[in-house]
């Protein structure tokens with residue numbers, strides 16, 4: 001029997017939340033939760049192929065996450081850099097195309113460079129498109145788009161929704177069909193606020209390190225039952 005569900009979403013986005021609480025529950029430091037979360041990402045990526053998901057966007061670090069204690073931010077940056085160093089060859093081999101949404105400036109130049117190289121290396125892959133939202137903020141993204149349009153000399157009356165979409169980090173990425181947030185928290189936390197205007201939302205009742213293939217399957221099952229109306233009937 002195939003694992004693919006009827007009416008599978010093309011683009012799934014995930015707010016990977018709850019690493020800290022997962023660690024706390026076990027008496028571990030928060031950074032151990034982030035490590036467990038990263039290990040889980042590998043498993044979730046494998047399940048995407050089996051479940052028929054072609055595009056996955058993950059929220060890894062927000063523009064607001066810089067407000068966390070320096071030690072945690074450092075730990076997170078270290079983990080992300082490790083992931084690129086360690087996992088990139090396997091991602092590439094498995095046909096994963098990596099993309100980044102967010103700002104690369106503001107990151108350590110060596111790290112930003114690794115991200116650019118990973119994007120370049122995998123640009124022709126098409127098994128799974130993985131958009132990593134890193135140093136990403138939805139409001140900052142819209143502000144940047146508007147600034148670019150003004151700098152191009154576009155007149156106020158000529159601005160359209162399509163133009164704004166075309167100047168976001170996600171310029172050629174279709175809007176997410178389904179946005180999942182783990183950990184039960186009910187907010188968007190500045191994630192894809194423009195692109196998610198008509199996305200279906202799903203809250204998974206587990207912390208991110210525990211979000212497994214079965215949890216993903218439940219989310220897709222729920223999505224398949226939804227009736228998307230986009231304002232129509």
Ligand code: IPE
Pocket residue numbers: 016017018019020021022060061062065076183
């Ligand atoms: C999500 O887990 C990962 C990042 C934001 C980088 P959290 O670190 O937010 O974990 P909780 O929400 O505090 O449990």
Ligand code: IPE
Pocket residue numbers: 015016017018059060061062065185187189
């Ligand atoms: C959202 O989670 C950001 C990521 C998952 C990267 P947060 O944990 O930062 O969100 P808030 O602070 O609870 O809203």
Ligand code: MG
Pocket residue numbers: 017018019
């Ligand atoms: Mg959180």
